[in-house]
Amino acid sequence: MKKVSIVFSLLIFVLTAFVSVSQLFVVPKGWPKQGYDFSRNPLSNEKIALGRALFYDPVLSKNNTISCASCHNPYNAFAHADHQLSHGIEDKIGKRNAPALVNLAWQKKFMWDGAINHLDMQSLFPITHPDEMGEQLDQVISKLKGATIYPKLFYKAYQDSVITGEHLLKAIAQFMLTLVSSNSKYDSVMRHQAVFSNQEKNGYQLFKKNCNSCHTEPLFTNHEFENNGLPINKILKDFGRMKVTGLVTDSLKFKVPTLRNIQYSSPYMHDGRFARLQDVLKHYTLSIQKSATLSQKLQQPIVLTSNERVDIIAFLLTLTDNSFISNPNFNYPKYNLYP
């Protein structure tokens, strides 16, 4: 009898552990399995909390002025409003538009050109880039060691107050992995809990016909790199993915971004050249520039009337997830970082 109860309680223990882990990251119904390998970085509330503290802490930058959230603000769907290009320490301006951070567990390559191969390694780029946070990783660690709160937070997360690069990067990745947006009006419609207006419905049909091959549902990206016919900016001279692969066939290709929460993630494109969604729609219908690497999916012109463009925008606004934007778990941590 005793044996049975021991086995039973063990089973319960294992089951509850499993449930609590899965509650920290749930694949929304009907979505593909995420690409991120959680077995190498199992989520825990303590690690997520540590990652969240780091994400909002300007201590990661050289002069302690810029945090991840400076350019990835929750109120802008973790993008940066009003800045076409990223804005770093000492008012330095980078070369690309800070993208919205959302549903990153499904993404396998990071940055507009895919230069970063794993979410764990992503934060190294902005931390060390001279035009972004301009700091050295070992400097960050020595600052964190001297801070009041971090040895405690690292201990809570890893049962080890020694701060390592691995733990730092994995904790930031954990917080970013929790940034899942799957509760927009579009999602409610797909779950038969809401209905589109006629205009949204028409926009959705037009979207499926003209946009869905790259901005594929339900993540609204095919995770590929495409040349979407933007003329090159003569000052930035940014050839995109070609810099990473060295292949001329990758010239002018950039990552297809998700359209989720696009209402809040203005400005648009890798260099933030378009401020409004109507400018984006105008580009796709009127000013695609032909070149050797232009996306196969844009070889035929997209023909839309101005009313149809408005309908598509009405549909795009159904991708706004207010529960994501205002999720208290994603915002600046309530506890004081420096009491």
Place this chain on the structure above:
Amino acid sequence: MKSGIAVFVVFFSMNTCVLFAQTTSNTTLNFNPKFGNADLQLNDAVYTTKINDSIWIDVFKCYVSNIALLQNGKVVWQKKNSFHLINIANQQSLQLMLQTPAALAFDAIQLNVGIDSTTNVAGAMGGDLDPTNGMYWTWQSGYINIKLEGRSNKCLTRNNAFTFHLGGYQFPYNALQKITIPIQQIKKINLVIDIQKFISSIDLTTQNQIMSPGKSAMFLSNQFSTIFSELKQ
């Protein structure tokens, strides 16, 4: 219930007996960075190349991984998923203990110079693979397999510096080098890494700054792979 525990204890102790029966012995593996016949020293030591050029070395680090011992071309012992950062500034890193079975016969050692592509895409790791070791590129993901920095009058650069950060894991620029070195002294493996041989194989006037994956990194990594040999006693 009690008998169950007793059976378990007996079973467990039998297991441990079996474990101890397979006696292991440590084979030491020493790396000896050299410049010709001289032990390599950083910063102040000045070396002369074969073309009478004065040269200084300021940084020398490289990864060795997946160490295996071979007998007649067959693997007889292997340390899977082992990654070691050799850093001349850290003398401890120059010696490794290989937990080999006692009386293991082998005639060669095989190792990778650098980090394989699977490990390169596996996310953040600790220990010798921790990105704080300065052997990870931050602007484009990937480990730096070999870091060699120094000064030579032949380099018309700032401070006459040359900088080689060699790596790359993606086709067609996978710079990983697999090398096999014949070994005679099997109790204590002593490997030489002769930087002079590497320097002699390149023209520092034209090639002094390689810090990204590509053709040059492939070429230099290949040159680097030829500078390992057994120390002549």
